[in-house]
Structure formats: structure tokens, C-alpha cells
Amino acid sequence: MKKLSSIFFTCLAIAATISGAHAQMRVEISGVGSNQIPVAVAGFVNEGVSPQKISEIIKADLERSGAFKIIDAGVVSDLNNIDYSGWKAKGADALVVGTVDVFADGHYDVRYKLLDTVKQEKISDLGKAVTAKFARQTAHLIADDVYFKLTGIRGVFSTRISYVKEEGSNYHLMVADADGENEQVALRSKEPIMSPSWSPDGTKLAYVSFELNKPVVYVQNLVTGARTLVANEKGNNSGPSWAPRGNKMAVVLSKDEHTQIYTVNVDGSGLRRVSNSTDIDTEPQWSADGESIYFTSNRSSKGQIYRMSSDGGEAQRLTFNSGENTSPRISADGKTLAYISRRDGNYQLFALDLASGQEQRLSDATDDESPSFAPNGKYVIYATRSGNRKSLVVVSVDGRVKQRLTTKAGNIIEPAWGPFMQ
Template identity: 50%
Template sequence: MKMRFKKWCLMLLLAIATPLHAALTIEITGGAGNQIPLAIVPFAAESMLPQSMTAIVGSDLARSGLFRLVDPASPQPPHDPAEVRYAEWTGKGAEGLVIGSISARPDGKLDVRFRLMDVVKQAQLAGFSYTITPAQLRSTAHKIADVIYEKLTGDVGVFSTQIAYVVKNGKRFELQVADADGYGAQTVLASQEPILSPVWSPDGTRLAYVSFEQKKPIVYVQNLVSGGRKQLVSVKGSASAPAWSPDGRKLAIALTRDGNSQLYMVNADGGNLQRWSANSIIDTEPDFSPDGKWIIFTSDRGGSAQIYRMPAVGGAAQRLTFDGSYNVSPHFSPDGKSFVFIQRQSGKFHVAVQDLATSQVQLLTDTPQDESPSFAPNGKMIIYATEINRRGVLAAVSSDGRVKQRLSVQAGDVREPAWGPLLKNQ
């Protein structure tokens, strides 16, 4: 029995020792003014694993900019609520404390337990247990970080989500999908022609994007589960700027089949193509409101590129942006109360947010070449593309502009980011 157990432990270590390389490295360049002091004690028996779950949890929370990690070193590190000596952690300045344990099961799985303790009130805020395979270790750490984030901030955590983006190396373009922290990157499509505008379906199982592989922009829908893909519509002219309806049944796209770029609706399977806007000017870059009642889009109908809103069933268009002569790439916030976009000022392009009720605009970035903003599904962060030293990188900024991050790869330009949805099983 002992020999079998030792052999199983060796197999476990080999299974989780497979190196995971980050396609994106993340640098935090700004933080919130009031950070929550949090101590995360290494879980019991965690040292037997090549990967530290608590290190992943801590990295997630630190990356949000809302937490200050307190030194977890202790003469008697607690792993159970009964072992917590609150005076010790109060003395360290911690307001929250994370403790837990990992144990191996005979069937090859792991039992993971964690508790979030309120140091000030000396009470447990949350506690969960997971039975996982070794391959699920990292994703479980993200789930733990999500629980902690939600309990301490009141907002939904997005550490378990994914992002899509395009990497350009020389003449090669790759559409990649990775975890929100940049790990586990997988190539969805590789091409010698440009790839643009990836956008997630609401259920996270499909990506719509624009490919130039037929020497003109064409919209494709890729199934991330089966790997299959199809051209959305086959018409003369170009197709671009796809946007999913909230129920995932339709897409809004821009087509030039009748001359200038106009907006069309089409079923997700490519059927029932219908023209949505009809005029002699350019309409493009549509985006649905979270309730599906509105579409926001870019148009030059006023003489310059500005952002408009129109009922999804059609009707009169309402101009939304008036600051500056060039405002493009609008996307609704997840709560539908604001939208993010790119605004040009003095020849520089910045990420901005506008409140729909007050029309108040806030510039969020000071980088000069920003593009392609995309909200995180909790609305608290915005990922976008920018340029640093003539190289494309991704960056993220909080919706209030206080927290900033920079994401890059070792080689190549990174562009066209899109933050994936919250999944129901998370």
C-alpha cells in the first residue's frame, strides 16, 4: 500500500509539473487609493506541489489593484479557523486572512479547502471545498480569488474569465485565447493575413472575428469547443465589426455590399440577413446594450466620426458624443449605464468612458495610440490595445482610471483584445 501511494504521489507531481508559460506578462503600473490589507497563508501541504495555489490567488488579487498583500509569515501558520490567533494578524495590519489546506486522495484527485476570515470581526466570511484533478489546480485558484474578491469588494470577480487577442510576428497573425492572467494561451487561428475584431459569444463557446484570408475582410464564427468555423455571410463587398446580441442568436455586422458601410442583422448561423441602417453615409462598429434594446455604433452622418444610439428594432438615431471631432469604437458597459470608446484629442487617441444619463466623459488613459477597448464582464476593468516604443501591447485600466496594467509578449505586437464573459458554471 505504501509503495502504491508513493507511486501515485510521483505521478501527481509529474502531472502538475508540466510547465505553463504565460503568453502575456502583466505589469501593474497603478493602484487604488484605499487597498484592502490581506494576508494569504500558504495552504497546508501546498509545498508538495510544483505550483503554489496561494501564489496564484495572491497574484490575481494584487493585479486588481484593490488589495495590499500582508506578509503571511507566522511562527504557527494557521490552516483552520480554530488555529487563528487574531491578535497576531491585527498586529500585522491585516483586515482579511486566507487559510486552507490541500490533501491528496487515493483516486488521484486533490481536496482543496479554504477559509476567508475577517480579522477585525474575528469571524469567517467564506469557506469552500473543492475536489479537483491536478490539471484543475490553477483554475481552482482563480475561483478562490473570485470568491475573496466578491466577499471583500461586493463585486463579481473575473479572474476565472478569458481574453482573446491577436499576436503579429513578422507576417504571421495568430488569434489567441488565454486565461485572464495570460496563462494557458492557445492559438485559435493562424494566418498570413490580418485578423481583426474578435468578439465573444455570450456563452463563451464561440468567437466571431474578421479575417483577410480571402484578400478582403470577411466575418467568421469559430466554435471553441468543436474547433469548427464558418463564414458568416457570403455577399459582395466586405464584412466587418461583428457584435453578438445578448441572447447569442444574432450578430450585427457592417457590410459594404450596397456601397458605403451599413449595418445589418444576421442569425448566428448566417441566415436571415437584414439591413438595419439605410442611408448614404458610413455606419459601422455596432454593439448591443446588455438588455438587447439598443445598438450603439460609429457613424459619420454628422460630418465626422461620432457615436450614436438607435433602438435595436430600428428608428431614429441619437448622437451621444460631442466632445472632440473624432470618437469611435463604442462598447456598452455590462450594466448598460455607460459606454467606453476611443477619443482623439490633439492628435492622440485615448480610452474614455461616457455616462449615458449625464453625458459626462472621463478620459482614462494618457497613452497616445489607444484602440479596441473592451470591458471586463464585471465592468470594473477595461482592456485595450496601445503602442509602446512602436510595439503593440495590451493594457488595462479600471473604469475609474485609478488602476493600470500593462500586458505584453516577449516578441511580436499584441492587438485587438476582447474580454470574455462570465460563465454560468463559474
């Protein structure tokens, strides 16, 4: 039986440091993906002993992805004698089954199998002894395994998201599971918090705080709780983006009168200017290979998106429509650029295939901001306004599936999707 990832140990350290939050987000799903895979998910034997129903979380994860048609399977108690033909007749190409047991020390032994009803064989199995705190994370990891084994694409259910929650005059930097559950507070402030950005290993968040009466860039260690001041130069300090190796980041500074892009070591040393214009260069985003930085500039009169070497040099313009294009985010494979485009007075999320130049609008709203790719490149999370409230939306890159994440009170803004945990 394979063991689940060491993500548990990292998550345990993070959860022990940041504060819990009682309010959770509500998820509303609309649309379905094309070519859905029919999967039966059975209730796990004895899962009532667990604080979380493992099978229900798995079903919810797979359903939210839009990639699967979920077939309710009741409880399959005899895992050694599976009626493959019977499940195939019910329309299931795959079957998820499992068990939950309790050890004397209070740990839960969670085991699962993914079965192919066509070939009548096991596709995968996983098992892990976990504490009650990580029952939900176990379910997400199982859903990730199902997603990967059936699509060939790595799942993102066990990843985490960060965002800023505005409640009156209070600002909270939040961390949650990708489904909006398990909300935790990383930082509380009376001053605005902006632009959270995950470190490549998922243990730190860079962000902009106004607590010194101007924008300043900090890094918060989610494991130890330690905080490092990275950029507090004259003028504004903003737009942190981590380099893929995690040793430095790109930031936006106005210390030399012009707003330009710099790179800096995570400890605040080694400041170096990499963009060179007399206009405003802002919103840097590092490519996954570390070779390029994507950014917004008004050097073409209106804000447009450019790409330059991470060492600086000549910039290549990437967006050419008549609108204003900002907030560039590049997928991990470097093929798709997501951004916010202003057209006819509306701010909407678009995606651009860089090879073909084909552009697709992913939002029907009119006030979108702050896109962020899932680490597998298949989904984008962004903030949008509906009525007088701001909430988060996750949309598939083909635009077919949308999930809206809302909270009972306050606005949710500035989302950032965390990396795969190793």
C-alpha cells in the same frame, strides 16, 4: 463545503480543443485603488504538491485589481485555531487560508477559507477536487470569491481574454486567462485576423478573417473546433457583435454600396439591415439588455458615437466633443461608455458617464485602439503602442490602476474580454 462552478467542465472541453502556446505575457502593474482593503493571504498548507502555488496566484490576482492591500502571512498550518486578534493587529481585515491534498487518483483537493478578523468569523469557504491542469483556474475562482465577498462586486479573475498576436507574417487568434497566463492558440493564419467577439456563454469567438482575400465573418466553436461562415456578402463583412441571447449578431456590410449595420442569425440566415443612412455606420456593439446597438457613424462629418434600437430606427448621438470618437463599448450595466477619441493628433481611451455626461481620459498614451469591458464593468482592456511594439493594457474605470501585458515577440492587438462563465 460549497463546490466550485461548473466552469471547470467548460474549460476542460475548450482546453482539449485549442492548442497550447509556450510563450506567456508579462504583467506590469502601476497605481493603486482608493480605499484598499487589507487582506492577509497565507500560503496554503501542503501546496507544494500542486503544479501551481495556489496562494501566489490568489495574491497576484488580488494585487492586480488595485482593490486590496496584500499582507504576506507565511503559512497558517492550524486552520482550526486562528489568532484573529493577532491578525487584526498586523493590519489585516480579512485572512485567506487553505490546504492542498493529493488523492490516490492524482486529483488535487483544494480547500480555502476567507475569515473576518474583526468579527472573528468565517466569511466563506470553497473546495474542489481538480486535475493539475486546473490548479490555476481554481486559484482564480478563489480570488473571485474573495473579491466578491469583500467588495460586493463579482470578480473577473477566472474569466478569459482573446486577442490577436502578430508575429512576422503570421496571425494567431489567442485565448488566455485574464492575467495573460495559460495562452492558447484558437486559430493560425497567414492572413490578418480582426475584431474577435465572445459569445455570451464563452464557448465561441466571432472574428473577421482575410483568408478569402477580403474581410469575412466567421464563428469559431472553442469546444468542438468547428467553424461557421456567418457573413460573406459582396464587399466587406466586418464588426461582429453578439446579441445577449447568443442567437444572432450585428455585423457591418458594404454589399449595397453604403457601409451599414445588419443583424444576422449565427448560422448566417436571417440577414436584416438595421441602420439606414447614406454615410458610414460601423463598429456595432450590443447593449447587455439587447434593446440597443451602439455604433460609430460619420453622419456628423467626423466619426461620432450613436445609439439606436436593436430593431433599427432613429439614432441618438452620444458624443459631442470636437474630436473624432470611435470604437464604442458599453458596460454591462449600461452606465459607462468607453471609446477611442482622437484629439490633438492622439488616439486615447476615454470613458463617458452617460447619466452625468462626465468624461474621463483613462490613458496617457497616444495610439490606443480596441477597448473591451470586463464583464463586471470595473476594468477596460485595450491595445496601445509603446515604441515599435503594440501591447495590451488593463485599466480600472476610475483610471487609478493599470496593468500592461506584453510578450517577448510580436504585436498584441484586438483584445476582447470574455463573459462570466456559468
